[in-house]
Amino acid sequence: MSEAATVDTANTTTAVDIRGVSKIFGAGSDAFTALDDVSVAIRENEFFTLLGPSGCGKTTLLRLIAGFEHATRGTVLLYGEDISDQPPYERPVNTVFQSYALFPHLTVAQNVSFGLEMLGREKSEIREAVDRMLKLVRMEPMRNRRTEQISGGQQQRVALARALAPRPKVLLLDEPLSALDLKLRKEMQGELKRLQHETGITFIFVTHDQEEALTMSDRVAVMNEGRILQVGSPREIYDRPGDRFVASFIGEMNFLVSKIESVESDRVRVVFPGGAAAFAERPKDFEPAGEVTLAVRPEYVRIENAGTPDTLPATVTEKVYFGTDTHYHLRLHDGAELVSRLQNARGREDTHPVGDRVGVRWATGSAQILKG
C-alpha cells in the first residue's frame, strides 16, 4: 500500500489542468449550460477517461481542450501554461474524431504526414515519422491507398497514426470506437492501450461505455449534467461510488432504504423498514445519520438457506439465466427488492427455485452507505 502511494506521488506532473471551467451555449432563455464549474487535473502519461451519458458535457470538455470551443468561464492549462485563448492549431494537442475525419483527397500516408507538414518539419523527418507511425498502427502496406478504399477499423488506425505523428503532448479521443462492431472494438481497446504504452503520451478518452472505461483507463471521471461527479481509478469508481448516479451508471447496484441504528469504529448498523438489521462499511468522508441509502452490488449478495443466522429473510421472485451467471430477484419482507448474481456451476441449476424462502447476507465491507 505504501509502495503504491510512493509510485503515485512520483508521477504527479499535471498535463492538463481544468480550473473552474463553465461552458454556456446560447444566451437568455435559450442558454444551455454544457459544463458547470468543472475542475480536474489530468496527470502526465495517464489514460484518463471522461465517462457519462450523452449530453453530460464530456465531448464539450474535450473540445475545450482541443480548442474547438472556448470556455465561458475558467481556464485550461497545459503543463502550467494557460492555453484558454489559443486557437486549435497553436495547441500541441491532437484529436481522434468519432467520424475519424480523414482527408478524402489524400492517401493514407499523406493523411499521416499532414500535421508534420503544417508544422514545417524537414522532409526527411516527415518521411521517417510517417514510416514509424504506419508501422506502429500496422498500416504500412496500405500507405498509398485512398481513405475510402480501406475498412472502418483501418480508418481508425490511420486516424490514430495521423494524430500521434506530430507527437502531441496530449491525445484526445472522442468516442473513437463507437463506429466499430463489437469484435473490432475489443481488438482496438487492446490496441489503444498498447499505443498509449508505447508512445508514452497522455490519452484523454471520451466514452459512454462503462465497460470500455473500466477496462482501459488509469483513472475515470464520471460526468452527468455538466458536472464531474467523481474521479478515481476504475476500481475506486466501481467499489466506492461517490453518489447514487455513479453507483447506478457503472455496473448494477441494489439500493435499499434503511435507517442508521448505530455507528461503530469501522462499520454501521442499519435497520430496514421491516425490522431486519444488517451491517455496512462506515463511510470515511461523512457521518451518516437518520434515513440513508445502502448500496450493494448484486455479485456481493449471497443467498443462504432460510433461517441462517445474520441473514435477511427474503423470497425468490424471479430467476434470469445469463450464461455465465444467474440473476436471482429477491423480495425482502418489507417489500424492498434486490438482485443477487451467482456464477453458474454444473449441478447448481435447481437451487433456490422461484418462491423459495431464503436468507440474504453480504460482507460488511461490500455494502456502502451513500451520501445524501
Added chain:
Amino acid sequence: MAEPAAQARRGRRFSVKNLPGVTGMAMLCFVLLYAPIVTLVTYSFNAGESIALWEGFSWRWYAAAWENDTVQEAAVRSFVVALFASAISTTLATMAALGTTRTGPFPGRTAIYVLINQPLMVPEIVTAVALLIFFASIKVATGYSGLAYLIAAHSAFCVPFAYLPIRARLEGMDPTLELAAADLYASDWMAFSRVTLPLLTPGIVAGAMLAFVISLDDVVITEFVKSAGQDTLPTYMLGQLRRAISPEVNAISTALLAITVVLLTAFFLLSRKRRVDGE
C-alpha cells in the same frame, strides 16, 4: 389455379406507365422537343440554299460560316465574354458560398440567399433594360464603350448558376474535416487551401462550366447591353434571321449546340462524381 394471377396483380406496384395515354404523351413531348432541333441540324448539312428543301449532303455552310469574318469575330467575342464572365462569376460565387455556409447563422442570411439568386427570379428583360439605362449613363460619363460592359453584365447574371453547385458541394462536406486540419496545426488559410479548396474543386469546375454555357447562350441581356459592332454569336444569328435565312445560321447553331452539349455533359458527370464522393 387462379393464384399466380392474383399474386401477379398484388405484386404489380403502382406505375404511371400503367395509366392510359401516359407513354404516348411522353413520346409526343420528346418529338416536339427534338424534331425542330433534328431539322435544324439536318439542314445545316444541306447542299442547297434552302432551309426547307433537301438537296444533298454538304459541309458548305460550315465552310461559309468559318470563312465569314463577322462570324469569326462574333465567335471570338462570345468566347472572350464567356471566359471572363465565368471566371469572375465563379470567383464571386465561391466567396458567396463560403460566406453563407462557413459562418454561423447570422440575421439576414435568408435575405442574402435571395439577393444572390436574384438573377434567377427577376425577368431577364427587366434586368436587360435596367442595365441598358445604367450603362448608358456610364458610357456617356466615361466615354468607354468596350467589352467590359458585356463582361460585367454576364458576370452578374452567371453568379447564381455558379453559386448553386459550389454551395451544394460545401454543404455536403463534413465540417469536421476543417476542424481536423486546424487540430493538425493548419492555420485558417492553410486549412482552406489544403483541405477545403481541393475538396471544393469539382463544385467550382462544375459552377464555372455552367456559368460559361449560360453566358455563351445569352441573347436578351447581350442585345441590350452591347455597343455597336459588339455582336456575339447569338445576337449575330438573331440579326441574320431578320434578313434572308440561309443554312449558315443552322451551321452556327449546330456548332453552338455541340459545344453546349459537351460542356453540360461534363458538368453532369462532375455533379455525379460529387454524390459518389459524399458517401
